[in-house]
Amino acid sequence: MKYKSWKQQEGQMTFKIISDSSCDLDKETLKNLDVEVIRIKGTDEKGQDLSEDLTNKEIYKRMREGAFFKTSQITYYDYLKKFEKFAEEGKDIIALTLSSGLSGTYQNACMAKKEIEEKYDIRVEVVDSLAASVGFGQITYFAGLAAKNGATYDEVLDFAKFLVEKTKHIFTVYDLKYLYEGGRISKAKAKISSVLNILPILEVDGEGKIYVSEVVRGKNKSYKKMMDMIEERTTSDGSDMVFPVYADDEKVIDPLIKKLEERGHNKFLPLEIGQTIAAHVGPDIFGLAYLSENIPEEFKKYLD
Template sequence: MTVHLIADSAADLPRSFYDENRISFIPLRVLLDEKEYDDLLTIQPAEVYEAMRRGKAPKTSQPSLQLLTDMFSRLAKEGNPALYIAFSSQLSGTYQTAVMAANEVKEEFPHFDLRVVDSKCASLGYGLAVKHALELAANGNTIQEIEMSVKEFCDHLEHIFTVDDLTYLARGGRISKASAFVGGLLNIKPLLHVEDGKLVPLKKIRGRKKLLKRMIELMKERGRDLSSQTIGISHGDDEESASEIKRLIEAEFHPKDIVVNMIGSVIGAHAGPGTLAIFFSGKEKR
């Protein structure tokens, strides 16, 4: 039987990707100027970044239990097994809400094979996990095989990223406001990664050139067989920086493919314009 895939907008994949590959799409929500929007449906990332540059402070929220229950019920009636790969449970309550919705639907449809996986990934790192699942589904793998392989894939996926303005992370409580102020004065940029689904600071680096160099060094230190991988790059409305890191990665590692996409409204609302992130498979489990 065909395995139906489900993913949410925090995967930072283009909206067209879901339609073209018949993946059910769950939008997270953005609150801007006291109006609520559905990510990639009624608001686009560029609009959120432009608002942030004007001093606005958008907020985000997870999908409703009702939305998830309705979607899962529709899929249950179709009869195919379904796998929802969810945004990291350490960064959103979406996974927990999806588990509640799945349990509710399974009571009504006890034979429906619905599984919810906590990717512990974000942005295009999560997006690469969805692409990995899609390849497996297209090759006819069972839902058990896809679930196990996706979990293994996510366990090894590295997220290395930086932000242009520390103010946005300070607003979300990721760093202190004092650190954000000092960082802005001294051109200090933080380098962060994801550990067990949570954002963890790695280092503070002064100057853009040193920052990009260190990101490449971390790929060398942590990556495995990078030439055979698809590398992910996501950016906060900063195509210039994304193109620059792409050139460096191509020159150093010659990967199989590089996917570049803008960071979506939900993650962008917390990281801000100018964020730059790279994603690749690492040697060790995260």
């Protein structure tokens, strides 16, 4: 038997966008967009749960003092509880998840979707972002803004799918010990990179997995290399917002923004990388998310 809320019975159906904390949008932005977020939990090296009140800067400080952290995926039950909350209000749901190439959260959300749709007369769509951190933030931000400005459920869903297909990430880290600890590179590579000041340029592939696409020597060369790679990968005219990302040193993205401005970009939403991704790549990071082509007018009209 499927249950209907009083809102559904009166024909007042609305919908809710649900994301998770790895999108790295700040609380104020998420509140303004009316996007619900499920928190990804973390633990320290002693297995103690990290407090919800622990700030990103406190995380970075502890990491620089030698601490390592682990994160756990959002469970099926976590999604079920969150979906049920809005199902009881009669709201359809669009759930945006962290990349299935990095986490099992997408599969867990799909299992919860099946149970909710069997019980409630609502629609639930789960969208695998194939993204993380700033790329996931870009998708969440644009989808949330479109919904806030009057886009229908199907329009937001179509827009989200466009964003997943066109979102690109590019970033570098200049302390590779966290990638080594996470098993992404060997100890020898981490040591050689440190001694020779070699930085990896990382991107996210079509399966939502992080890979090393280029290497450069020195931070200054990384800025130019990133810009050259972006120009090769996009046909955008620069009119859409770009999302730079940094950790505890916001100034590290200034040269990147300057180079983007020189090439016609003028809209930026810098994001501070959150503890979910920082736990795996460390606090020494900068980069950005961008779109490989301009947002079509059918969606752009909802972004002003």
